[in-house]
Amino acid sequence: MTEEGKELDPATEFRQLYDQQYVSVYRSIRGVVLESSAAEDLTQETFVRAYRARHRYTPTAPPGAWLRRIGINLAISYLRRQKLARVLPARLYTPPDRRDYDRAEARDVVTKALATLSPKLRAAIVLHYYDGLTRDEIAAVLGVPAGTVASRIAKAVAIMRKSLGSDQDFGPERSTSEGALRGR
């Protein structure tokens, strides 16, 4: 887990938990939705839902994993609603404002590679590589068997390596002067 210091009790120390976990929950959610404004809104909603359920929290998993479970499920539901909204008549569907995404994030090769994955694969990848959760912990967060997590990570890694490989070179054959030469 990326949380620092002691584990806080959601029932009695929710405010401190909010301050401690806000950024990491935001990043996990953004890893799934890939939109900064939607991720902020969903992060707030995650804490609203968690606050309402704070007395039902059982310390079988760290509070950070509990918050991620709520946040990732909200993010996947949000994307499902967005997908459904696209089939509605144009008047009912308002596309999200993706200007900042198009400007900044599309230039980022890793974000571009993440965008090629399905939301469930992105969730597994972010929880594994960013949050540092084990397969069993990810399985608990996503509510799927550990074997499913393993295959999702393997599939996502294969797709991302292919996607990143087509954007840039990573081989040991590359010399240190190559970048400089290419830049000329």
Place this chain on the structure above:
Amino acid sequence: MKVPYVDDKPTRGGFRTPSDDDLGRMIRNTVESWRPQRGPDWPGVLIRLASSGPPPWLLYTAASAALVVILLAAFLVGSALQIGALGPQPVPSNLH
């Protein structure tokens, strides 16, 4: 696309693909560079809590209980006033 189970053994990068270590590092660096524009907003959480209605489970429970009460009341009233199917049925005179 069906992909076989792969263990945690790091894979060495080829000429055009990053190794697993490189990939992990790249993902971590990218995700850590994401910063919320507004940042934590505790009053915002409190406003959302105040403006939101009752939780869905409470709403569904209350609606189910109300439906049961309505059906029970309709049965009692119908049987007391002998209305419709709850009233005495005419017995066909040709049956013995």
